[in-house]
Amino acid sequence: xxxxxxxxxxxxxxxxxxxxxxxxxxxxxxxxxxxxxxxxxxxxxxxxxxxxxxxxxxxxxxxxxxxxxxxxxxxxxxxxxxxxxxxxxxxxxxxxxxxxxxxxxxxxxxxxxxxxxxxxxxxxxxxxxxxxxxxxxxxxxxxxxxxxxxxxxxxxxxxxxxxxxxxxxxxxxxxxxxxxxxxxxxxxxxxxxxxxxxxxxxxxxxxxxxxxxxxxxxxxxxxxxxxxxxxxxxxxxxxxxxxxxxxxxxxxxxxxxxxxxxxxxxxxxxxxxxxxxxxxxxxxxxxxxxxxxxxxxxxxxxxxxxxxxxxxxxxxxxx
Amino acid sequence: xxxxxxxxxxxxxxxxxxxxxxxxxxxxxxxxxxxxxxxxxxxxxxxxxxxxxxxxxxxxxxxxxxxxxxxxxxxxxxxxxxxxxxxxxxxxxxxxxxxxxxxxxxxxxxxxxxxxxxxxxxxxxxxxxxxxxxxxxxxxxxxxxxxxxxxxxxxxxxxxxxxxxxxxxxxxxxxxxxxxxxxxxxxxxxxxxxxxxxxxxxxxxxxxxxxxxxxxxxxxxxxxxxxxxxxxxxxxxxxxxxxxxxxxxxxxxxxxxxxxxxxxxxxxxxxxxxxxxxxxxxxxxxxxxxxxxxxxxxxxxxxxxxxxxxxxxxxxxxxxxxxxx
Numbered sequence: 001x002x003x004x005x006x007x008x009x010x011x012x013x014x015x016x017x018x019x020x021x022x023x024x025x026x027x028x029x030x031x032x033x034x035x036x037x038x039x040x041x042x043x044x045x046x047x048x049x050x051x052x053x054x055x056x057x058x059x060x061x062x063x064x065x066x067x068x069x070x071x072x073x074x075x076x077x078x079x080x081x082x083x084x085x086x087x088x089x090x091x092x093x094x095x096x097x098x099x100x101x102x103x104x105x106x107x108x109x110x111x112x113x114x115x116x117x118x119x120x121x122x123x124x125x126x127x128x129x130x131x132x133x134x135x136x137x138x139x140x141x142x143x144x145x146x147x148x149x150x151x152x153x154x155x156x157x158x159x160x161x162x163x164x165x166x167x168x169x170x171x172x173x174x175x176x177x178x179x180x181x182x183x184x185x186x187x188x189x190x191x192x193x194x195x196x197x198x199x200x201x202x203x204x205x206x207x208x209x210x211x212x213x214x215x216x217x218x219x220x221x222x223x224x225x226x227x228x229x230x231x232x233x234x235x236x237x238x239x240x241x242x243x244x245x246x247x248x249x250x251x252x253x254x255x256x257x258x259x260x261x262x263x264x265x266x267x268x269x270x271x272x273x274x275x276x277x278x279x280x281x282x283x284x285x286x287x288x289x290x291x292x293x294x295x296x297x298x299x300x301x302x303x304x305x306x307x308x309x310x311x312x313x314x315x316x317x318x319x
Numbered sequence: 320x321x322x323x324x325x326x327x328x329x330x331x332x333x334x335x336x337x338x339x340x341x342x343x344x345x346x347x348x349x350x351x352x353x354x355x356x357x358x359x360x361x362x363x364x365x366x367x368x369x370x371x372x373x374x375x376x377x378x379x380x381x382x383x384x385x386x387x388x389x390x391x392x393x394x395x396x397x398x399x400x401x402x403x404x405x406x407x408x409x410x411x412x413x414x415x416x417x418x419x420x421x422x423x424x425x426x427x428x429x430x431x432x433x434x435x436x437x438x439x440x441x442x443x444x445x446x447x448x449x450x451x452x453x454x455x456x457x458x459x460x461x462x463x464x465x466x467x468x469x470x471x472x473x474x475x476x477x478x479x480x481x482x483x484x485x486x487x488x489x490x491x492x493x494x495x496x497x498x499x500x501x502x503x504x505x506x507x508x509x510x511x512x513x514x515x516x517x518x519x520x521x522x523x524x525x526x527x528x529x530x531x532x533x534x535x536x537x538x539x540x541x542x543x544x545x546x547x548x549x550x551x552x553x554x555x556x557x558x559x560x561x562x563x564x565x566x567x568x569x570x571x572x573x574x575x576x577x578x579x580x581x582x583x584x585x586x587x588x589x590x591x592x593x594x595x596x597x598x599x600x601x602x603x604x605x606x607x608x609x610x611x612x613x614x615x616x617x618x619x620x621x622x623x624x625x626x627x628x629x630x631x632x633x634x635x636x637x638x639x640x641x642x643x644x
Binding site: 118 | 387433437438439440442443444446447448449450451453454455457458462566569570573609610611612613614615616617618619621622625626629
């Protein structure tokens, strides 16, 4: 066997792909082929889009050595901002999305400030932000939902290429994944993120400004969360007060499944993408075979634990 | 040599500031709505804070040692469901409660296992377990509430002792007991050391694994107790209850000075923080603000508390360096 083939097989991502293929085959058999029907593939892709944005942001933060627990509720809040902009104030769609992104940027800025300038622990700072965003979403969302009636937004959320199978939103998400993947793997900024995550003192001594990186990453997370929220709202034509809250957990799980370790400094977008596919195929498969949605909650927790265990063994192998 | 009269010591302590803020909150809300300080409303506040307070004791110990436990709420919920189901099966309330506490111990052991065996970061592993328990709770109850039939048990949940609700009395006792343990025993000192500087603690011979296991089990047992008491008080256990109330407990602990880095804070401050948070939220609803603003306020209050904590730390550090210099 050629040495390059051997190299590919050694990579963490390769074992992930094997697991992915196994899951697909397993559910294909269990659902007697329903899993592969175009309608189902569309469902999988739809659910992936929203989690994808969150995974990108959380993944980069985890590599850097932080985490954002507010991403979900910030996304929901931003979606409500967008909905109000369009429905209550009649602003054009692109301005509404821009305002939603600003909302995400602001919360990201606040998170980074709390963590760097005021020495809050990341999880408590983002936890507090989560509460604030959740409450504000309830307040501005009139406790239920804001309807959106905008053709362009609906198109973004719903239009599908290729005979009604591949949604536009998936294409957008893929573009983001590829762009961020390239930034992470090949750019100077990407290397800085890895360095900060691996050894922040060393990174600082090497001339990197970890504080600036922290701000960029959190504001980036906020913006991505806002996009996730907007995507969901555009698809269902309304911004609900719960929005993407439940997807946040999946975002973190997908990143960890994909090999992004809390030890910081390792993992990449390719792995995160595979983790994303894995998670969504798994969730979708479970729904298809009729599993109680509450069992699915149990399973997602168990899956995260499994991912962390695999991560532990991977780390040990490396050292 | 600086003059440190006892008056000076008391007034510069964190708890004193908190009590001042508490008095301020009480006065302000009483001015807005005179019923606020009525006995019925005070009982409401005490009932409401008893659950988050109970959970906070266990979580607070863990926080001081430097590892959060985000599964406490879910464990409490399952605890409540478990006790309700056992009572329905005809088991008398004392064994039922004991079995529930054993469940709490099991849940805590699982947490400790994942954190010690696989080096998982506590907050992510407990977050994952929270999902597991929450899902199991919903599955077992099929999302319906399980009613608590035992009259003695419900009496416990709703009775008052000298006018004070029994659940709150239990919370108070927990705070006192754990306050003493943390401040005056060798065990308590070890907890602070682990939180303050884990490496130093290890070098000093403290068995971190044993301590972590004890603290995890302790936290989950207390959480299941809290859930059971709530089930008694509400005459039923519902899937979806208790979840989220641990955040109030965490916020209250932080308000009271328990630092997330670990290694500082205490039960006195945490208790005052609890009352403060409870009085504040109740005051908001008395003033007519809906529950959503309360959620925002809790988050903001936490941020304020941590900012104050940060400023205090800076002031203390400056004073310390002045003394040394």
